[in-house]
Amino acid sequence: MRDELIRATADQGRIRFIGARTTHLVSTAQQKHQTWPVASAALGRTLTAAALMGSMLKAEDRVTLRILGDGPLGAIVAQGDAKGQVRGYVQNPTIELPPTPEGKLDVGRGVGKEGHLHVTRDLGLKDTFTGTSALVSGEIAEDLTHYFFTSEQTPSAVALGVLIDVDGSVLKAGGYILQLMPGADDETIDLLEQCIARLGPISKYLAAGKSTKEMMEDLLGELDPKVLNSYEPEFYCGCDRERLSTLLKSFGPDELADMRREQGGAEAICHFCSEKYQFSADELLAWEQEMRET
Ligand SMILES: [Zn+2]
Structure with missing residues (x-):
């Protein structure tokens, strides 16, 4: 299945949805940087976030996420733009950590729970805006949710997932950002929370091999979603x-x-x-x- 990013609105514009499958993109990054599993997951989640946030921009603009935690992975940097071109790296790609008690890759420990997330938007040649928030858990999706709420005053739900195979290759990757636009009422918020809970953990959902459109429908089916555009995000550096x-x-x-x-x-x-x-x-x-x- 090709990577795909979908931008949509629902509930008459009161909800913004961006969802993506980024398996090839994250797999390319894993191969280029030869990352080990914890680094692959952390970088993959950040690259997926950059793809999702890049879609919120206009033509020539670019967003840079910098996650500077106190964990052994060091800095994680990812850039995305409106054309779906994404690139990024992790400072220490070959660290090894024991799994969490639930048997998961311990991304939170790899990133660290102390530190900051910086989001910079380069708006053409005109302006640069940077917003910063403290890390919450180092799990990246939670940190980004916190960032949107504190730095941009936008209530959001962020889910980012990367599944790594036993041989260290990337099996699946993807995620979504749901945001409440001004005018969303309590009823909408309740319904949305139920939908998010019903979808369950994103990694489990990705494992089922559903498309981005199915993800959108499973999340927003009852809220009349309308697709604005869709495209294939890719790992692209542009260096020479x-x-x-x-x-x-x-x-x-x-x-x-x-x-x-x-x-x-x-x-x-x-x-x-x-x-x-x-x-x-x-x-x-x-x-x-x-x-x-x-
Ligand atoms: Zn390059």
Whole structure:
């Protein structure tokens, strides 16, 4: 089944729904970064959130989620945009933790319960907005629910799930964000809570192999959902040699000379996708000369 993201409204616009299956996207990230299970789950949930939140933006805008907890995973960063292009990384991709008493991957311990979630929206070249909230559990969906409520004053239900196979590969991934828009009454809220409870844990739901549309209908069937648009989100970095060379050049001519002499060139790795770029000694020398002349 293809990955799919659906944006919809229900209850005459008083509810916003964004749901997605992100199995291929998360699986691509797992392979690129060679993450181990706890990191795969934590990064996968964050990437899914970035895909969902990217769909709330306009054409050229971009959202960046940064989860900075005190757990062994370190920083988790994910970016998404309105075209469904998502990329991200986790600082320590190969940590191992014992499972929770329920036998689940202990994402909360991996992320840490102390720390912050930062959400930055780049609105074209015009403006950047950052909102911050404290982490609640490190389980990411809960932290994001808390963020929406405290930082954006929007009551939301967030569910994010990643299922990892015994061999460490990604079996299923997906999630949804439900938000109450102004005008939603108590009756709607009650009904919505019942629907969320009926759907149950998202990982279990994903395991059943349902489509995003089925997810929407199971959640909002009684509230007259209307699809606004849908598309296929994907892992896409967009880095290239040019961009990475800019990063290398920022070290300055002396550092470049050291790299050239000691390593016979330089290798730059893109954080977001782990792609490696090689630069020859000749290239470094040309930059040095350029820099020293100007
Ligand atoms: Zn990249």
